[in-house]
Amino acid sequence: MIEAVGLTKRYGRTVAVDNLSFTVKPGRVTGFLGPNGAGKSTTMRMILGLDRPDAGRVLIDGRPYRELDRPLRTVGALLDAKWVHPNRSARAHLQWLAKSNALPARRVDEVLELVGLSGVAGRRAGGFSLGMAQRLGIAAALLGDPEILLFDEPVNGLDPEGILWIRQFMRRLAAEGRTVFVSSHLLSEMALTAEDLVVVGRGRLIAQCSTAEFVDNASESSVRVRSPQLDRLRTALLHKGFTVHTEPTAEGNALVVSAATSDQVGEIAAAQGVVLHELSPQRGSLEEAFMQLTSDSVQYRTDVSPVAGDGAAQNDRLVPAGK
Amino acid sequence: MSLLAVERIKLLSTRSPWWCALVALALTTGFAALVSATLSDASGLTVALTQTGSNFGLMVVMVMAALAITTEYRFGTIRSTFQAVPNRSLVLLTKTTVVALLAGVIGELAAFGSWGVAKLVQPASDLGLDSAAEWRQVAGTGLIYALAAVVAVAVGTLVRHSAGAITLVLIWSLLVEKMVMLIPKVGGDIYRWMPFNMAGHFQSSGLSSGGDGTNPAGDMPLGPWASLGYFAAFAAVVMTVALVVTHRRDV
The missing domain is CATH 3.40.50.300 (P-loop containing nucleotide triphosphate hydrolases)
Structure with a gap:
């Protein structure tokens, strides 16, 4: 915790x-x-x-x-895999760490085995590839179980x-x-x-x-539909107040209905007697969710987030702040 | 006790301490061989002369001591160390102890090694350690190396960069202390209280011949053992500053 x-x-x-x-x-x-x-x-x-x-x-x-x-x-931690003396062997690096927390020496070999570095334990850590260094860092993090x-x-x-x-x-x-x-x-x-x-x-x-x-909560869900009677469907959807745009696909044009569920679109199509060739909900990606949230965190806070707002975060733009 | 083992593993599992120890021993014994070999007359060789290279060894040992901590900052292992042992003062004191012990051993090996080499080169010479001064001159080297190592570790802890720390300790002990004498009127008085001058006084005072029994600044204010105490106090003060700063600082 x-x-x-x-x-x-x-x-x-x-x-x-x-x-x-x-x-x-x-x-x-x-x-x-x-x-x-x-x-x-x-x-x-x-x-x-x-x-x-x-x-x-x-x-x-x-x-x-x-x-x-x-x-x-x-607590085991891997903050930076490069925090190793380049001239010290992987085993020696783990040995002093183990010793510092009164961990048994055999634990060193156990974690080396666990991350698959047993074969190179005697080699100097400075010669490790990034992937190997990362494994050594994880071995160090796991040392104290x-x-x-x-x-x-x-x-x-x-x-x-x-x-x-x-x-x-x-x-x-x-x-x-x-x-x-x-x-x-x-x-x-x-x-x-x-x-x-x-x-x-x-x-x-x-x-x-x-x-x-x-x-x-954060990403806008949309629905993609394909139909031979696309124009009738579009008119019906616009009439119901949905935002619609056309998307060309290999199988002909499709409609993408924003902020809608597949249930809603399917029911509207049925009411109009429109034949559907495709009805697929489009899941927002985490990227989209992230961009949307961070570009307007105030809106998110009031709508979905239980986070206690401090009022100071008005219209935050995610410009990476310097260190 | 396990922390001592930690710092011992850390120190001796890299190459630089070994190299520094070898270079320090080679320099001191090499100078002793050179000095004694160039003397035409064996009776001219004194105990003090065998220790000519002592200061060169001291410089190398201080480099080793400073590197012992600055490389930890350079490679980020200080963070792993403080992560494993959050009591930073304990970590630094243990490291200082281990480094000082090694420095002391190097000092004794260098001093007695130089003395032995000189005796081998000039077997006819009288190099018996007959006086307290001669004992301080030879056996005292380990004490001076150990305390100088404490100063170097403390400076390395404060500066955190190898080049900066090494430059500072070397320039200070080789140059700055002596340049103080250039200050009109008070320069000599200040120089008498300079820590490395005090350390030198511990070893050289009371030597009848060959050594610089007379200090360039005139009479020293303290006796040999009080001078050593002064040097130790200086090391303790610098170390205390390093401990306080490290405790408060982000790493």
Whole structure:
């Protein structure tokens, strides 16, 4: 359980994290979503006690990170895979970490096996590819067999094989009942891995909800229909007040009806006696949802979000703020 | 105790401490061999002369000590360290202890190594450690190296960049202290209280011949052991500043 309350961090005049409050519940993957520069990494560093918040606090199971005894046994984190001495071997890197939290030496070999680095454990970490470095970082995070895991942009820069591996690995960790908090600016990635989302923009909380809820609430659903009597259908739909536009397809023109359900469109077609060749609901993507929400967070807050608004976030545009 | 092991693994699982130790030993013993070999008369060789290269070894050891912490900042391992052990003061004190111990061992090896090499080159020379001053001159090297390593770790912690930290400790100990003497009237008085000058005084005071028993700044205000205490206090102050700053700073 991670609990952030009113977390604020300033760098000079730039506010990197602004009165951010959220909770990360145990036993599931929670995505930490926002564009580059939204304050995700800063928040992660504050969770780990590396950076000091200017206001607010963040607690791990009710305690500040700095008060945890042998914290690697409670929280494992991969913030940057490059935080390794390039001339130190992978095994030596894990050995000092294990020693620092009084973990048995055999645990080092266990996690190396777990991430598939046993064969290169004696090689200097500086010669590792990004994918291997990422695996070493994950091995370090798992060293203390922690209940809570933090990953900052774990798939950044990885090849498809590495991405698939990380994705499956995180699902496995969550299936084991751990709390997984993973940040990303890749919205499609979050849709595949995260059940819950904490969405931030310019350091402020935009939403905290389940991924499905986020997409449902935020993205406009539309319906695509194809019919030999397209003009009659269009007239009927416009008459009912729907917004319609024509979309050329391989099978001839189709109509895309905005803000409608397939039920509504099907019933209108039946009432008009129009033959349908296709009636398909178009799910909004997470990207669309994100763009829509962040371009007008005020509207979202009043419509769907349980987030306590502070009134200061009028018409936020998601311009990536500097560090 | 496990933290000592952590810092020992960290220090010795990279190459730079080994290289620094080798270079320090090669420089000090090399100078001892050079000095004793160029003397035509074995009776001219004194204990102090065998330690000619001591300061070169000291510089290398300070580089090693500064690197021990600045590379942690350079490669981000300081974050992993503070993540694993959030008590930053404890981490830094442990690291300082390990680095200082290694520096002390290098110092003793360098000093007795130089002394031994000189004796080998000039077997006829009288290099017995007969006085307290001569013992301080040789065996005291480890103490000076260890305390200088504390200063270097503290400066490295404050500066966080290898080049900056190394430049600062070397320029300070080699140049700035002596240049203080150029200040009119008070320069000499200030120089007498400079920490590395004090450290030198601990080793060289009371030596009858060969060493610079007379300080360039004139009479030193403290005796040899009080001078060492002064140097240790200086190291403690710099270290305390480093601990306070690190405790408050983001990493």
